[in-house]
Amino acid sequence: MQVRHRLVAVLIVMAACLYGGADQYLGSRIGLGRWTVSVSQMSAPWLAIAFLAGAWPRRRAHAAAMGLLVTLAAVAGYLGMTLSPLEGVATDSIRWSFEVRSQMHVILPALVTGPAFGWLGGYWRSTHSRRSALLIAALFALEPCVRLIDGQLIDPRSLVWPAEVALGFALAAAVWLTTRRRGPAPA
Secondary structure: OHHHHHHHHHHHHHHHHHHHHHHHHHHOOHHHOOHHHHHHOOOHHHHHHHHHHHOOOOOHHHHHHHHHHHHHHHHHHHHHHHOOHHHOOOHHHOOHHHHHHHOHHHHHHHHHHHHHHHHHHHHHHHHOOHHHHHHHHHHHHHHHHHHHHHOOOOOOOOOHHHHHHHHHHHHHHHHHHHOOOOOOOOO
16 A cells, blocks of 8 residues: 555656646747746646645645645756757756756745645645635636736736636635535534
């Protein structure tokens, strides 16, 4: 059982790494339309993968660790794709220390958000709390509004942002319908 458990953890981390690489690759395919950049710029999916990874282990301490691992794996996949020959980068021209330093604005927050959202996923798994799952739905529903207020909305005419809001509301409805409410304790 322990070997299977570890194998699943490795597969989850590898999937996160692939997600990060795919996200960066999609964002660089602007020839397909500006929507690719809009999708790649979304933050909510990055937090959701930590939440989902955290919902897998039985113990919350492990949930936080899985959240951190998948977030760092996704960042590694993103950076790896950024510096890959697929993106036209000659591997002998890469200065790793410079590249890592230039991404500290992504790496440092990931050290906090990964474990935090992993822990929330573990909390959701153990309690089926609506609040923790609704937080993920709210991230999707509200991200475009926050980006618009901050002036960071890429191509506001794109259907990407309304689709993200709709996904957030769909997630909220699913959470509401599938999780139990915690009422007052019986006397």
